[in-house]
Amino acid sequence: MKKVLVPLPDYGFDPTEAAIPWLLLTAAGYDVQFATPGGYSAMADLRMLRGTDLGIWKWVLTARKDAVMAYHQMSNSDAFCNPIPYTDIVADNYDALLLPGGHDKGVRPYLESALLQQVVSHFFVTQKPVGAICHGVVLAARSKHPQTGLSVLHTYKTTALLQSQELMAYRLTRLWLKDYYLTYPVTVQAEVTAELQDAAQFLTGPLPLKRDDARHLRRGFTVLDRHYLSARWPGDAYHFATDFIALLG
Template sequence: MPLPTYGFDPTEAAIPWLLLTAHGYEVAFATPNGYSSLADIRMLRGEQLGIWKWLLQARSDAVTAYYQMSNSDNFCAPLKYTDIQMNEYDALLLPGGHDKGVREYLESALLQSIVVDFFVAKKPVAAICHGVVLAARSINPATGKSVLHPYKTTALLQSQELAAYHLTKLWLQDYYLTYPVTVEAAVKAALSDPAHFLKGPAPLWRDTAAHLNRGFTVTDRNYLSARWPGDAYRFSMDFIQLLAVSF
């Protein structure tokens, strides 16, 4: 699970970590410089979210999972991006995050090449929210196209991204817009057919371990995708299922 130095979404990293480790999988982490990463503090604490704190802040179960993850041995001693060797790992998980700090992760040419390696090897790759942008930007040199070009996928919906932006722009400016182009638009541009971007049902409720049906994911061969923190439990369990049938 590669992460930026700062700004990843705590739910999208910690809930998969929690469920994967509970099912016996070891999760290794990597950061640009080999130092521990830090999640988006605003998502953890709800700072400056105003009246929308109840809607936008990470839920208490995810915050608890984040602090458990952040005290784990692998999280405290991450690899550097340069240390990631595809042959040493069974799968790749790409969490998201919208704070501007995630740009070093989304724009890393090294990570993009690693994503290509996993796709070429047909190993399981899971991406959620802005993590799908990293996959979309990963260009296979053999084809000159994104690794997602022949796949179906989902990602953070434009309606979700713009809603959060408009609700908070008065005091947070463009905090909820990582780039001027929305995630949905960027991902669609990488696909062979824009219709291969699947929006799923309206994301009205966050899922839970007991209500996986509230989440939405898309599985296409070795690739799994999801939209937002509200899909994290479904995303995690579907990834575990994908791993089980892959090995």
């Protein structure tokens, strides 16, 4: 049974971007294992789960019911309840790496972890499958190749959360949520693009108007370059998980 490592922050990851891939991977027979900073169970961004304080935009911005149900299944699984600490990760023990996103400030320790960046670098050097969605691409972009000192994504095509998406969510809610939707002052797209050899390597895909699901995979968008798969937002989660399983297969 192939093992897939999914590192998470203690708090703030996006429930859809972690739970939908977990659901489809486990259904396909893969062994999904989790890691957190201290080895304690993680918790998703509660605002994404419950729609708290999202006002009239709750129906647009909250995780969909299928994702919430998948999250509750995942959060009750043995693997999720017994993660390993980042310090215990042995990259060679895993066949693939999956990096979920999340925009709450709680994801910063995950995105800034030197330990996780070393793990990501190892997977790129050994060319094992890596999947990154939304802010998970930031973690990949910050990981350096040991031989060049450049980002491991430097020569890869990729996508990530679009600047237009990030700024729209921020502008819709900034009057009462302030900068909740801005994890950093620099947008995801801007930071990731800056690490690429050519800005044209960042692919935006079609307008992200509708979220995908198991019956409407074409609504989602992914970019595959060699052993690396990327996606933009929770609306790509089913397409992303399906393509990641195909990459593993």
